[in-house]
Amino acid sequence: DVKVTQSSRYLVKRTGEKVFLECVQDMDHENMFWYRQDPGLGLRLIYFSYDVKMKEKGDIPEGYSVSREKKERFSLILESASTNQTSMYLCASSRELGSNEQFFGPGTRLTVL
Amino acid sequence: LAKTTQPISMDSYEGQEVNITCSHNNIATNDYITWYQQFPSQGPRFIIQGYKTKVTNEVASLFIPADRKSSTLSLPRVSLSDTAVYYCLVGSPSGGYNKLIFGAGTRLAVHP
Numbered sequence: 001d002v003k004v005t006q007s008s009r010y011l012v013k014r015t016g017e018k019v020f021l022e023c024v025q026d027m028d029h030e031n032m033f034w035y036r037q038d039p040g041l042g043l044r045l046i047y048f049s050y051d052v053k054m055k056e057k058g059d060i061p062e063g064y065s066v067s068r069e070k071k072e073r074f075s076l077i078l079e080s081a082s083t084n085q086t087s088m089y090l091c092a093s094s095r096e097l098g099s100n101e102q103f104f105g106p107g108t109r110l111t112v113l
Numbered sequence: 114l115a116k117t118t119q120p121i122s123m124d125s126y127e128g129q130e131v132n133i134t135c136s137h138n139n140i141a142t143n144d145y146i147t148w149y150q151q152f153p154s155q156g157p158r159f160i161i162q163g164y165k166t167k168v169t170n171e172v173a174s175l176f177i178p179a180d181r182k183s184s185t186l187s188l189p190r191v192s193l194s195d196t197a198v199y200y201c202l203v204g205s206p207s208g209g210y211n212k213l214i215f216g217a218g219t220r221l222a223v224h225p
Binding site: 004009037040042043045090091092100101102103104105106107109 | 204213
């Protein structure tokens with residue numbers, strides 16, 4: 001089974017802090033994704049990566065950056081956390097970039113005070 | 114990207130068969146139909162995918178009529194653990210990045 005793990009299930013941070021969310025997958029997938037999920041808005045893509053050190057902006061990249069130094073690890077960085085970044089953050093990976101089958105991690109519920 | 118419409122919520126009882134229908138009138142020729150399941154406080158989980166007619170796996174069946182403008186996810190003999198949100202998505206897996214668009218989904222509640 002593909003396993004996608006995220007570093008924290010719950011996280012509480014203060015406005016202005018720099019926040020790191022880590023995601024690791026163990027199936028040698030090329031592609032990794034970061035989404036946020038908010039009530040009434042569904043899942044929205046923040047960034048994705050199709051190879052080590054490669055990244056592409058999704059629909060809502062503002063206020064976020066990413067890092068992919070190793071194939072199995074994809075990090076989401078909130079440079080200066082704000083209250084409107086309070087959300088559920090979901091990491092996913094897929095074997096093929098065009099695949100409809102993505103494997104999701106359990107999510108990190110981030111609260112910014 | 115094809116928009117999908119599905120019921121907001123459904124109720125069922127243990128042991129019953131549940132059918133959730135999704136309409137996607139603007140589905141493109143290359144689009145596949147994919148269903149995900151999401152439990153509270155977890156990420157979505159891929160259930161099943163199909164292009165036409167019928168697809169069955171150990172979890173569910175997917176029925177797609179000839180015009181492909183709708184599809185039905187069928188869950189046989191549901192149990193309490195099938196209580197979840199079910200999402201219908203359409204998209205093409207061929208070439209380039211396929212952005213998954215998750216709408217509000219259908220919230221299924223299974224009662225004892």
